[in-house]
Amino acid sequence: xxxxxxxxxLKRSLLQKTQAFQASDGWTTxxxxxxxxxxxxxxxxxxxxxxxxxxxEFALPKWTALLLDMVAVMPPSAEEAKAAQISLLEALPVxxxxxxxxxxxxxxxxKETEKDLSFLPTNHPLRASLAGVMAxxxxxxxxxxxxxxxxxxxxxxxxxxTDQAAPxxxxxxxxxxxxxxxxxxxxxxxxVADTFRSWINARRDATVQQKVGxxxxxxxxxxxxLLDRIHEEERKKRKDPKEFIHVFGILEERYPKxxxxxxxxxxxxxxxxxxxxxxxxxxxxxxxxxxxxxxxCIC
Amino acid sequence: MSTIIAVxxxxxxxxxxxxxxxxxxxxxxxxxxxxxxxxxxxxDTAETYAGEVVVAKVxxxxxPAIIGKYHVRGLPTVILFSxxxxxERFSGLQTKSRISAFIDRNLGG
Numbered sequence: 001x002x003x004x005x006x007x008x009x010l011k012r013s014l015l016q017k018t019q020a021f022q023a024s025d026g027w028t029t030x031x032x033x034x035x036x037x038x039x040x041x042x043x044x045x046x047x048x049x050x051x052x053x054x055x056x057e058f059a060l061p062k063w064t065a066l067l068l069d070m071v072a073v074m075p076p077s078a079e080e081a082k083a084a085q086i087s088l089l090e091a092l093p094v095x096x097x098x099x100x101x102x103x104x105x106x107x108x109x110x111k112e113t114e115k116d117l118s119f120l121p122t123n124h125p126l127r128a129s130l131a132g133v134m135a136x137x138x139x140x141x142x143x144x145x146x147x148x149x150x151x152x153x154x155x156x157x158x159x160x161x162t163d164q165a166a167p168x169x170x171x172x173x174x175x176x177x178x179x180x181x182x183x184x185x186x187x188x189x190x191x192v193a194d195t196f197r198s199w200i201n202a203r204r205d206a207t208v209q210q211k212v213g214x215x216x217x218x219x220x221x222x223x224x225x226l227l228d229r230i231h232e233e234e235r236k237k238r239k240d241p242k243e244f245i246h247v248f249g250i251l252e253e254r255y256p257k258x259x260x261x262x263x264x265x266x267x268x269x270x271x272x273x274x275x276x277x278x279x280x281x282x283x284x285x286x287x288x289x290x291x292x293x294x295x296x297c298i299c
Numbered sequence: 300m301s302t303i304i305a306v307x308x309x310x311x312x313x314x315x316x317x318x319x320x321x322x323x324x325x326x327x328x329x330x331x332x333x334x335x336x337x338x339x340x341x342x343d344t345a346e347t348y349a350g351e352v353v354v355a356k357v358x359x360x361x362x363p364a365i366i367g368k369y370h371v372r373g374l375p376t377v378i379l380f381s382x383x384x385x386x387e388r389f390s391g392l393q394t395k396s397r398i399s400a401f402i403d404r405n406l407g408g
Contacts, residue, residue, distance in 0.1 A: 030329070031339045066339055073335055155396045179396040190343040190395055197336065198394060 001059045006095035014058065015089055017045055022082045029081060031069035040069040041085050051189065062189035063102050064092060067284070070193035074200070074277055084281060091288040102185025102192055103137040105287050109199045110134045112283065113177050116170070116206065125161035126175055132157060133182045140184065148184075155182040170209060173202035196280050203276040208269050218261040226258055227251060302345040303338070306355045308362050316383040318353055321405055323398075325356040326366065326376045333392045334375040341377070344398050352379075352402055379405050 004011040018041060021027055026038025032051065034043030042065045046053050054065045068088055072081035092098070113130060120127055133154050139146060162175025180198040183191040212219055218226075227247050234245045252259040306314050306324065315322045325341055327334035338356070345354035359366050359374055369378060369385065378388040379401065386405045393401075 030335050032342070066343075070336065070339070073332065155399070159396060159400055176394055180394040182396055188343060188347065188395065190340045194340055194394055197392075 001055075001061075001097060001099065002095045003059050003092060003098045004094045005059045008094050010058065011089075011092070011094050014045065015086070018086060018089055021045065022085070027078075027082070029069075029072045029078075031073060032066065033069075041072065042066075042069045060092065061098050061102060061185065063185045063192045064098065066189050067193045067196065070197070071281065074197070076274075087281075087285060088288075091285045093288065099186055100141050101288060103141045105192055105284055106181045106185065106195055107134060107137045107141070108283050108287050109177065109195050109280070110137070110181055113174050113199065113202070116203070117174055120171070125157075125164055126171055126178065129154070129158045129161040129175075130178050133178055136182070140186075146184065148187075151182060151184055155179060158182050168205070170202070170206035173198075173205050177202050192284075196284065200273070200276045200280050203279065204269065204272040207272045207276070208265070211268050211272075212265060215264070217264055218258050220265060223258060223262045223265065226255065230254075302349065302354065303342055304353065304355045306357050306362075308364050311357070311362075311365055314353070314355055315380050318380070320351065320353050321379060321381040321386070321402075322353045322355055323402065324378050324380060325354070326359050326369075326371045326374060326378070327356055328359045328374050331374045337375050337377075337392050340393075340395050340398065344395055344402070347395075347399065348402055351406060377401075381405060 004014070021041060021044040024038075024044075026044060028038055028040060031040050032042055032049050033039040034047065034049050038044070039049075042051075042054065043049055046057070051062045051065050054060060055062060068085055071084040071088055075081045075084060110130060110133060114127075114134070117124075117127055117130065136146060136150060136154055158175065158179040162172055162179060165171035165175055177195060177198045180195040181191065185191050209219075211217075230247050230250050231245055234247070234250065235241065238245070248259075251262070303325070304314060315324055323341070323345075325334075325337065327338065341354055341356075345352075348354075357365055359371065365371075371378075373390050375392070376388060376390045377393075377398070379386045387401065389397075389401060
C-alpha cells in the first residue's frame with residue numbers, strides 16, 4: 001500500500017479539501033463522526049464514518065485517520081486543533097508503506113518512556129514490560145509476523161507491572177503508556193492516538209509532581225482533602241442541607257497559602273499539558289518526516 | 300463504520316438486558332470531552348471483540364431515566380451487563396488495554 005496511491009496530487013487535493021472543510025460550519029472535534037451535514041475532519045473528507053473507505057481511497061492506514069481526528073480533541077482552541085490536523089496531513093509522506101510507521105511512532109514514544117523510567121532498577125517489572133513491548137514493535141518493523149497471543153501476553157504483563165506501582169505515581173502513568181502501546185497498529189487503529197494521549201498525560205503529571213515538590217506547593221490530594229474538610233464543616237453548620245457552599249471562596253479567605261498553591265498547581269498543569277502535547281506532536285511529525293527513506297515502497 | 304449501537308430508553312431492555320452476549324454500555328454526552336476521546340477507542344475495541352460482546356452507547360442527556368436507574372454519577376461511565384445484570388463498571392478515560400482486560404475478566408477469558 002503506497003500512501004496517497006503514490007500520487008502527490010491526491011495529497012494536495014486532500015489538503016485543499018481539509019482547509020475548505022475546516023473553514024465550513026460542519027467541522028467538529030468529535031472523532032470519526034459524520035451526521036450527513038457535518039462532523040470530524042475524517043468524517044468530512046469521507047462523507048461517512050467508514051474507515052475502510054479511508055484506506056481504500058487514500059491508501060493510508062486507519063490509525064492515521066484516528067490520529068488526525070484525535071489531535072483536534074486535545075488543543076484548547078479550534079485554531080490550534082485545525083493547525084495540528086494540517087501539520088499532520090502535511091507530514092504524511094507520499095508513496096510510502098505507512099503500515100510500519102505506526103510501529104515506528106510507537107517505538108519513539110516508548111524510547112522516550114524508557115528515558116523517563118531510567119530511574120528504576122533495570123530488573124523492575126515496568127522496565128521489563130517496556131522492553132518486551134519495544135521488542136514486539138521492532139520485530140514487526142523487521143518484517144516478522146507476530147501472533148495475537150504475543151501482544152496479549154505483553155498487555156497482560158504491562159497491566160500487572162502498572163498495578164504494582166502506587167496509584168497515580170509517575171510509574172503508574174508511564175505504565176499506562178506501555179499498556180496503550182501494546183497493540184499491533186495494523187489491527188488496532190486506536191493504538192497510536194491512545195499512546196500519544198497516554199504519553200502526554202504521563203509526562204504532564206510527572207513534571208507537575210516534580211515542580212510541586214520543588215516549589216513546596218500543596219499537592220492535588222492535599223488540596224482535595226482540605227476542600228472536602230471545609231465542605232463537611234460548613235455542611236454541619238448550615239440548617240438547609242441543600243444550601244450552596246462556596247468552598248473555593250472559603251479556601252481563599254481562610255487558607256490563602258493553600259488557595260495560591262491550588263491556583264499555581266492548575267497553572268503548572270495547564271502549561272505542562274500544552275508543552276507535552278507539543279513535544280508529543282513533534283515526535284509524531286519528525287518520525288513521519290524522517291522515516292520516508294527507510295520505508296520507501298519499492299514494489 | 301462504527302459498530303457501537305446507539306441505545307435509548309425504548310430499546311435498552313431489548314438490546315442490553317435481553318442480549319445473549321455480554322453488552323458493554325458507554326454512557327456519554329456530546330459536551331463531554333473525555334467521552335469524545337473514549338468513543339473511538341471503544342469502537343476499535345468493539346471490532347476486536349466482534350461476536351463475543353456487543354458494545355452500545357447511551358446519550359445521558361437524552362436518556363435520564365437510564366442514568367438514574369443505574370446511578371451514573373459521572374461521564375463517561377462504562378458498564379458491562381451480562382444476562383441482564385450489571386457485572387462491572389469503570390468511569391473516565393481508559394486505554395484500550397484496560398478496556399480489553401475489563402471485558403476479558405467478564406468473559407472468563
